[in-house]
Amino acid sequence: MSPASMSDQTTSGRRLSVDPAVAIAYGCVVALLLIGSIYSPNFLSGPYLLQQLKVASFLGIVATGMMFVILLGQIDLSLPWVLTTGAMMASAAAAHPGILATLSVPFGLLCGAAIGLVNGFAVAYMRVPSMIVTLATNAVAQGLMIAYTGGFSPRDTASPLMRALATGLLIPGVANGVLVWAVVAVLALFVLRRTTFGRALYAIGNRERAAYMSGLPTRRTTLWAFVISGVLSALGGVLLAGYSAKASQSMGDAYLLPAIAAVVLGGTHVMGGKGSYLGTIAGVILVTLLQSILSVMQIEESGRQLIYGAVIVVMLLLYGRQRSL
């Protein structure tokens, strides 16, 4: 790679000048806001935007976990059913008498962590390709939940805490779900920019071989990235269950593609090593707005899927042209 073709931008987007990909993402957000306002005068109103933010918060939380894993150069396709498992197990625990009820949310997160641990162990220590492992654990999680609920919709409802977390209003007008995302976002920004763990994530995604030769704890880092992804997916599920007052069978399916899209559209390189969390935030908002506009324009689910896929492909092709991969 000749020095001339290098942009003067480092991988974590640390410079004061903005990473072009992040700028494009925010630009698209603005563009979508404008397009939306053409269709509906309410689009740019305060309450509506806050509503968008609330819907975005669920995606934002799960996309954070996905970003960590993609930064490594891996992928986590177990998101759908880890999310559902988190939701169902937290609801189930809430229905149990005794201490388990109070610890229902941590219990749901623990389930997510457990699945993440299996993923991480297989990828880091057994060198199984992440795509395959996470597909398999997704199926296993699905199997476990189907067996648990007897194939029916789960009967447990979300606990009051879960509902409060998702829809309560600590700050008037702002749903708690947004606050939870804000906390996650601050933590993610801190971890990625200011910790050795975050540094190692970028290093491994950039060049695992060099990271290994520099003595970085590559295997441990990979393991933890998957555990975090599992926990955050489960957290997303817990909040979603709180939002809809109960978990449902296919609640997770609708989040996998948008999560990957949000991360990639936010400028994170799909092979890892490069990406800024600010970009992921933009990507999440972008995807959420896209979904809203499509429903405002009253486009059917079919059209939405089509547009999703097409948009991702086009953006990836554009990014690919920009940097010589």
Added chain:
Amino acid sequence: MVMGSSTIFRIENVSKRYGATVALHNANLAVRAGSIHAVLGENGAGKSTLMKIMAGVIGPNEGRMLLDDREVRFATPTRATAAGVICVFQELSLIPDLSVAENILLANPPRRLGMIDARAQRRLAEEALTRAGAPDIHPNMLVKDLPLSRKQMVEIAKALARGPRILILDEATSALSQADVRTVFEVLKRLRAEGISLLYISHRMSEIEELADECTVFRNGRSIESFAAGTRSRQETIEMMIGREYKHVFPPKPSKPPNAPPAAPALTARGLNWGAQLNGINLELRPGEIVGLGGLDGQGQRELLLALFGVLRQWSGSIAVDGKPVRLNGPRAAKADAIGMALIPEDRKSEGLMLPMSVAENLTMAGLGRVSRFGVIDSTKERERVAELLKRLQIQATSPDVPVGSLSGGNQQKVVIAKWLLNDPRIFLLNDPTRGIDVGTKQELYRLLRGLADDGAAILFYSTDYDELIGCCDRVLVMYRGRVVSELAGDNLTERQLLAGALNVSAIDEQKAAS
């Protein structure tokens, strides 16, 4: 050699540059029909570059090639192959999961009704294998199941199957056993009798003396002289390979006070064995000394350094740090304070740096523990350490936050070395650290290494540059086929002796050579 046989391939004033590095300058070579033409030279003399140009892998910047007195230009290897110029490279071009027959006829198998004719393919493969002197290799065997020496024979068969007029062998016998080498010689002689021209690159003088009709010596990218075989002695040939170029300026080596007891070794290896690449290595590395590893490429030097650093598994023998036997299970263990090792790898782009990440991030990569507490990076400390390192090594970068990939090669290499200094290691292992670096940076690095040694570090330094080994190192261990075949120090540490050891030729009498 048949006198007066026609020259069928000629290389005239060919030059090739990679940025500022000159790989070839005005190289000239003439290949006759039905002859074996040996090409000699040290590492980096330009032989491989020339072969790649002939085989169509890369193109020259200047000069021309003439085949049958007509100018030719090979844009791709396929064009060269079509013209009858076939190369057997050092890096194998075989597909591991395909069979021997499929590999031999890889891109151009016999076809019937659009599908590959397996029977005809097998027949052709068997013919090629017989012609290559390896009829025992079963054509249906998968290449990945073959040992390296057999793979090399398949490569030769593959080249023969394409009907070459000019066959180039670039270190083609490096992996072969003695018996195989004999067989290949018979094959090459037979090919010569058939009128095929052979270009043979090898470091083994004995082989060249037996096979070659003509020799051309390269040095520093130039073709020095072409002569008929037998008209120059071994001595004279080696002299031609060495030449007398500008001298590096090296920092003075410390003189040891007489009768001083030798310090306890920081690193020892006894009977170190690993696969076929390490065969019973014994070495001792003391604090304050710079020990060099010499010898040709691929004799086990890289594997030795990796084994010491803990990257290899299942080695036998013993490795001890400060007298205590250790069994390191990776770089993480090796860099730990208790052990204190650092390894500067040979390929900085794939093993030493993360090119898109900033200079600062790369500098702290191996020593994050020193600029952080409980996993949180202390940015003030980080900035201070980075500034120190930039200053200490005089790294030229517009700012610590630019991507390290934007730095020049020399500065990049400085970053690779500097990052380990954060940990204050006591043992440095360096894998050809000055390859492709400009002279100025090289001198800075020599001064740095001597400074580190004077402060008590023990340094093991593999280099392919003889000037460096002589100028920098207190003593040099020359490796050949996984063993240390000679240890040179003081007056014995000369280029002749280094090359002799590398070629596994018995030591040349220094006195005689000087007279």
Added chain:
Amino acid sequence: MGDQADDWRFALQRNRGTAFAALLFVAIFTVYLSNHPAGFSWNVVQTAANKAALLAFVAAAQALVVITGGIDLSAGMILVLCNCLASTIVIGDTPHALAGVVAVLVAGLACGGLNGVLVVVGRLQPIVATIATSAVFFGLALILRPSPGGGVDETLADLTTSQIGGAFPASLVFLAAVIAIVWIPFSRSIYGRAAYSIGSAQSAAFMSGLPIRRAQLLAYALAGLLSGVAGLYLTFFSYTGEAAYASGNAYTLYSIASVVLGGVSLAGGRGSLIGAVFGALAFRTIGDLLFIFDFDPLWQPLFQGFVLLVAVSLSSVSLLRVRNRLEWFA
């Protein structure tokens, strides 16, 4: 220079994975038949064969792509799309129905072709490219069939799903014929060789003069075709078209499981489509074993997911024995 015994030995070694998959299938199927409450009957075999053949087609599609070192996460959705398409146009009198069949096959080919273009020309990573196209294909399927419905020409359906001579399942004959038409020419052509080469040793393959890019395009396109055949077949089997997200995903997942069970290496370069077919047959039968042994059918998804996890872990065992840890990294 190698006698008959040697030839057999090498052929066996080379096709280890496929042979194992075949044996695995035979073993499991024997257990299945011998424990089936209805005992052995051609009807039992027919039902099993129909369901298994469906998965076998998708597994075959996946194998083609995996051999080149890629992956097709849109295989299940191509199946769904072609299923919906077939339920719309493979109807009417025979000429119309046959034309409809051709159209469905072309659609599958086009979908695969799109994947191929994105990977080869657009240089996108197969994972991401096929995840994105799977959304596009599903969207198209939903447009065709917003709710389940449609029908299919009954003669054709009968032809491919019933029994021949009142015994042997037509679906297996159909499967064998399609494999023969698609796999045998491909694997014996220079494109097949190029496909294996990219999966096996990418840089050597690029230097070799083999038609790498065309081979990759062809592999993805043919994979789309085979997934399309699977979709068509589902229509013959179920007489209906449905844009079911869950089942599209399931087929993609199970195709990967079948490929792994069939001895095709996920890294590429090794294995054969026939092995993947046996892997699919085995995988399907494993699922049915639960039914035979009176396990709650609710456990089936879990069981199948678990089998995939184990199969995939086992195939990585070799990496644990490396002598140079740097081999863990590309």
